[in-house]
Amino acid sequence: MRWSSLVLSLVWLAAALSSALGVAPVVTDSERLATRLAIAEQLDPKHSFALVLGISDFDNAGWHDLGGVAPEIAKVRAALAAQGFTLVDKRPVGRLDHAGLKTAIESFFRAYGDEAQNRLVIYIATHGYSDPKSPNADGYLIASDAGAPQGGSVENGYSVHELSAALTSVAAQHIFLFFDSCFSGAMLPEPTRALDSILAGKPALALSKDTAAWTLDLLAHNARLILTAGNASQTVPDLDNPFATAVVDALGGAADLDGDGLVLGTEIAQFVRARVARATRLAGHANDPVFAVLPKVTAPANPRPDLPATEHIDYALPGDFIFLNPNGANTAAESGLSEPQALLAAKAARLDSNQFLACVDCPTMVELPGTTGTPIALSSTEITYAQWDACFRESACHRYLPDDGFGRGDRPAGNMTWLDALDFVTWLGTKAGADAPCVDYRLPSASEWQQAALYGTAGPVTWPEAVADSQPICWGCGAGDDGIAAARTASSPANPAGLYDMVGNLWEWVADGADPADPRCDLTAIRSTTCAPGRVMGGSFATRADALPSILNGGTAPRTSNDKPWSSPTIGLRVACSAKAPQ
Numbered sequence: 001m002r003w004s005s006l007v008l009s010l011v012w013l014a015a016a017l018s019s020a021l022g023v024a025p026v027v028t029d030s031e032r033l034a035t036r037l038a039i040a041e042q043l044d045p046k047h048s049f050a051l052v053l054g055i056s057d058f059d060n061a062g063w064h065d066l067g068g069v070a071p072e073i074a075k076v077r078a079a080l081a082a083q084g085f086t087l088v089d090k091r092p093v094g095r096l097d098h099a100g101l102k103t104a105i106e107s108f109f110r111a112y113g114d115e116a117q118n119r120l121v122i123y124i125a126t127h128g129y130s131d132p133k134s135p136n137a138d139g140y141l142i143a144s145d146a147g148a149p150q151g152g153s154v155e156n157g158y159s160v161h162e163l164s165a166a167l168t169s170v171a172a173q174h175i176f177l178f179f180d181s182c183f184s185g186a187m188l189p190e191p192t193r194a195l196d197s198i199l200a201g202k203p204a205l206a207l208s209k210d211t212a213a214w215t216l217d218l219l220a221h222n223a224r225l226i227l228t229a230g231n232a233s234q235t236v237p238d239l240d241n242p243f244a245t246a247v248v249d250a251l252g253g254a255a256d257l258d259g260d261g262l263v264l265g266t267e268i269a270q271f272v273r274a275r276v277a278r279a280t281r282l283a284g285h286a287n288d289p290v291f292a293v294l295p296k297v298t299a300p301a302n303p304r305p306d307l308p309a310t311e312h313i314d315y316a317l318p319g320d321f322i323f324l325n326p327n328g329a330n331t332a333a334e335s336g337l338s339e340p341q342a343l344l345a346a347k348a349a350r351l352d353s354n355q356f357l358a359c360v361d362c363p364t365m366v367e368l369p370g371t372t373g374t375p376i377a378l379s380s381t382e383i384t385y386a387q388w389d390a391c392f393r394e395s396a397c398h399r400y401l402p403d404d405g406f407g408r409g410d411r412p413a414g415n416m417t418w419l420d421a422l423d424f425v426t427w428l429g430t431k432a433g434a435d436a437p438c439v440d441y442r443l444p445s446a447s448e449w450q451q452a453a454l455y456g457t458a459g460p461v462t463w464p465e466a467v468a469d470s471q472p473i474c475w476g477c478g479a480g481d482d483g484i485a486a487a488r489t490a491s492s493p494a495n496p497a498g499l500y501d502m503v504g505n506l507w508e509w510v511a512d513g514a515d516p517a518d519p520r521c522d523l524t525a526i527r528s529t530t531c532a533p534g535r536v537m538g539g540s541f542a543t544r545a546d547a548l549p550s551i552l553n554g555g556t557a558p559r560t561s562n563d564k565p566w567s568s569p570t571i572g573l574r575v576a577c578s579a580k581a582p583q
Contacts, residue, residue: 032207032329036261039215042306043322045084048119049112052077053104054093055126055144062148068237069093069125072180072244076123079251083323085121088112098143098156105158106166113170116300117219119321120175125244128181129154132233141181167224171300174219176265176321179228180243181236204341206260207329215262220307221319222296225265227272230287242279243289246272253325259339261329265321270393277392277400291395293318354498355380358431358438361390365438366498367579368452375579377437378444378452381489381500382412382508383424383573396427399562404569406485412506414486414569418534418559421509421573422523428575438577443511446554448576449537453552455497463552470495472504476545483542486569503548506572507536507555514556521559531559540570 054073056066070093077087088111089104096104105122112118127142131152140146140157147155167175203210229236229243236243247268249255255271256263269291280287297315307313330339340360348357354367356377363379385408391397401415421443428441444452454460461469471492475483490500511520514533521531537554539547558566 027205027208031209032261035207035209035212036324036328038212039262039322040324042212042216042219043084043119043324044117045086047115047117048083048085048121049108050077050080050085050087050121050123051089051104051108052080052087052121052123053089053091053096053101053125055096055101055124055142056093057095057144058127058142059145060147063127063142063146066126066238068239068241072125072241073123075248076125076178076244079248080121080123082326083251085119095144097145098158101141101143101158102162105163109166109170109172113172116171116173116302117304117306118172118174120170120172121178122175123178123180123247125180128179128228128236129157132231141179167294171302173221173296173300173304174223174319174321175225177224177226178247179226180241181229202258202260206258211260211262215322216304216306218319218322220304220313221317222298222315223265223319223321224294224296225269225321226290226292226294227269228290229276231290234287235285236287237280237283237285242276242283243272243287246275246279249275251323253327256325256327256330257340259330261325263323263325268321268323269395273395274389274393281400281402286400288400352498356437358428358436359390361387362428362431363387363575365575365577365579368448368455368497370455371451374439376444376448376451377577377579378448378499379575380494380498381410381574382506383416383575384408384410384489385413386410388413388424391424391427394427396430397423399565404485410488410490412486412489412501412572414506414572415567416509416572417562417565417567418509418521418531418557419523419526419561419565420567422526424573425575426523432577437579439580441575441577443509444574444576446510446512446535446537449508449510449574450552452497452499453495453502453538455495457496464549466495467503467548470503472539472545472548473501473541474504474539474543474545474548475541477504477548481541481545483544486541486572502538504539504543505541506538507540507557507568507570508538508572508574509557510535510537510554513559526559526561533557534559536571542570 052073054069056069058065073093081087088108112120124141128140129142129149130139134152138153139160140154142154143156143158145156201214203214250263250268250271253263255267257267257270273289273291276287276289299313299315344360351364355364357364363383365377366380367375367377385403388397388401389408392400397420399420401413403411425441425443432438432441453466454463473481473487473492475481486505492501494500495502512535513521514535518532521534525531533556535554536557539551557571560566
C-alpha cells in the first residue's frame, strides 16, 4: 500500500508535523494566548497608520458623482480603527483635487514611512481609469479636477508613476494599498504566485509558540501589496459596493481562511476576490479584483529593532501583511491543527489506497490500475467549480468561469479555454510537496485518457462496451438528460478504474493537438502565438446518445489565450499526474 489512508490519518499528520516543527502535538489555551499577545506586540498600534480617502464630487461631467463613497469610507475607517490603526488626515468625503490627493499621499509616506516596522494602509475610493486597449497604458485615480480621458491619459489624474515615485524612498516594509476603483489593469503586474512559500511555511499548529517567530520573519521581509476592485475593462459599482463590504468583513475576521487567528494580506485578497467576483455576477455586473505584490528587494537602512541579532534576511523573498482576527483562533479539536489541515487529514483518511489529494480544494487523484512503468493517476472527476474557484481565489486562474446560472460547487466547470486548463494545472503543481505522491500535474495525453476510459475489471474493453456500462450523461441517454446542462460530478457510477463521467457530462481537454504532428501548446506558446486546434475527449451533456459509440478518438477545439478567449459550456478538464513508483 503506497499511499494508505493510515499514513494520512489525523494522528499521523499531527505527529509528523510535531516532529518536523519541534512542537508538541497539542497547543494549550495558555500557549495560544501567549502567542497572540506576542504577535500583538509585533503589530504595535504605535506603528500602525492608515490613510483613508474618498472622492465623491467631480468637476467634469464625464465623471459622475459617487453617492456611495461616504458611507463606504465610514465603514472602512471603523474597521481599520478596530484593528488598532491610527487614522490620519480624516478629511470629509467630497472634493479632492489632484494637488490635494498627491499631497495627502506623499505627506502620509513622509510622516509615517521612515521606520521599517511601521505598517501603512492606504484605502482610496474614487473613479479609476486605464485604457483597456493598450497593455502598456498608464493607470489613474481620478481626482475631482480630472479631465476626460484623451489618448489613454487623464489630465489631473493621479497616475501610477506618481504613486511609484512616492513609494521609492519609503522605509516602512509593510504597505497595503486598497483602491476601490478600476485602477488596476495597466499598473499591476500579472497576478503573482510569489506568496505561496509564505503559506507553506506557516506552523501547522495554530498559534503554537512557533507562530510568533514565523510572523516576525514575515514582518522582517518587505510586503507591498495592492488590491483593486476591478480590472481595466470593468466598471466598479458605486452604491452597494461589494468590494468595500468584503474588505470590512475580511478585517473583521471573515478572511481568516484557516481559522488560526491571523488574517494575512494574502487571505484578504483571496477572500475579497472570491466574494466580489461572485456577488457582482449575481448582480449582472462582473468585477474581478486584482491582487499583486510590488517588488522591493532592498534591506531597510535600520531593520526592525525586535529582530534577533543573528537573523539573516533574504530580501528577495516577500513578506505578508498581518492582521489579528478580532474573534481569535478557531482551532480544530485539541490538536491545534488549522481547519484546512484537519479537514485534509479527515478527507484523506476516507480515501482508498490508490487515491490521494494534495489540498482540501484539490481533486482526488486515482492511480490507474494495470499500468506498467511510471504509475499514472487521473482526477476521479472532472474539475469542479469549487476546485476552479480555489484556483481563482489565489490568482493562479485568471478567469472567473461562468456557470450560466446552473450552480457551482461540485458541478463540473465548463467554459474552459485551453489557457484556463494550463493555468489550473500550473496551480495544482504549487500544491505538490516533496513527499506528495504526484511527481507533477499535467493534462493527460489522449492515449492515457483512452487507457483509463477503456479499463475493465477483466481487462481492456471496447469503447462501445465502455459507453454501455458507464451510464453516460448525454442528450437522450436517460430520463432528464435533455442536453441543456452538465450534471453534478459523480452522479453516475464510476467505471472499473474508479473514474467518474469518462463518457459524457463534459468534453475534457487532453495534451495532444488535433494533429498528432503538431507540437504541444504550452503556456509560453499560447501567450506568444496562435496554437493549432486541440483535442477533447469523451463527449458531453449535449452529445447525442447515438453519437457516443463513435467518438473514442475525441473531437477538436480551438486553443486560445484569454485576451480573445474561445470556450464552450460543454468543455472542461480532467487532470493527470505521474505518480511516484511504489517503494
